[in-house]
Amino acid sequence: MGTYESLPLVSNLPKINQGRGWDLYGLSDPETLLLVATERLKTRWGQSESIVPGQDQAFLALTVYWLALVLGKFGIPHHMLSYGRKIYEDFPELLYNSAEGYANLHRRAIVVRKLETVPIYFNQRIFLVGSLYNDYYKKGLPDPYGLKLSVGLSLMSELPEPVLTAVSKSRPKKYWEEDKAIVEHLHGSSLTNEALLAARAHLNSKGFELATSKFEVGKDTRGKYYLVGEVLNPTSSRICRISEFKREAKVEPPWMGRKPLDIPSGEGLRELGRTYIEFAEEIIGMPLRQFQRTYLD
DSSP: OOOOOOOOOOOSSOEEEEOSSEEEEEOSSTTEEEEEEOOBOOBTTBOOOOBOTTHHHHHHHHHHIIIIIIGGGGTOOBSEEEOTTHHHHHOGGGTTSSTTOOTTGGGTEEEEEOOEEOSEEEEEEEESOTHIIIIIITTTOOOTTOOOOOTTOOTTOEEEEEEEEEEESSOTTOEEOHHHHHHHTHHHHHHHHHHHHHHHHHHHHTTEEEEEEEEEEEEOTTOOEEEESOOSSTTTEEEEEGGGOOGGGTSOOOOTTOOOOSSOOHHHHHHHHHHHHHHHHHHHTSOHHHHIIIIIO
């Protein structure tokens, strides 16, 4: 695994929005945006100024891999319009956006459709794990999603079918009952379910198991839904090696790419960056540099 130096920030483009780990910029075509992955530490409680070296390039490679090379081939609509050096062909202003130039912008940015954001995180679950188990099921408490799970399940039980646990983006403690979320955004929730099952089938074929994944969706002026944002990375999904998943043990397997970080520190953040790069390389099946040379450069 190589050393990944921080790439220069984008300037002279209007910043439209900023997420936990990405920035959105306006382009000359008003129907498109530039999504730029960043090295900002992604936390559950909001944005952070701490830097995770290599996170931007690892997560951008994963996004391109999943959207262009996997989910797109399953016919799942997504917001990505161009990636790699094609972003310069489509928008020449990206080649030299500032005095420094951006020769490597294509390694951490993609061009996407401008869509209306659906204000919900669509958390899809194949196995009973995480807050659904720890905060509700294990304690015998009714969950806030309106699910009616069978009795007698244990940690890491595979659910009869995936369940949706939807949470507001703006108000993290506001939950949607499953039926209400599905009714309000029927095609959006259906799309994330399709993406979940397609991703699981692909991962299973490579010796991995997918337990949960959080998706975001947007819709265009005609009401068509698309996957948006980053997908299926270590901060949004629980993925493990099938060889390390012991169903009978009823315990969580080692989740790939997840590393506890109680107090952000220099070495801790560098190690987290290395963990993300290793995760990306294992999922895409080649060194990150090779993926960049093959699909982005």
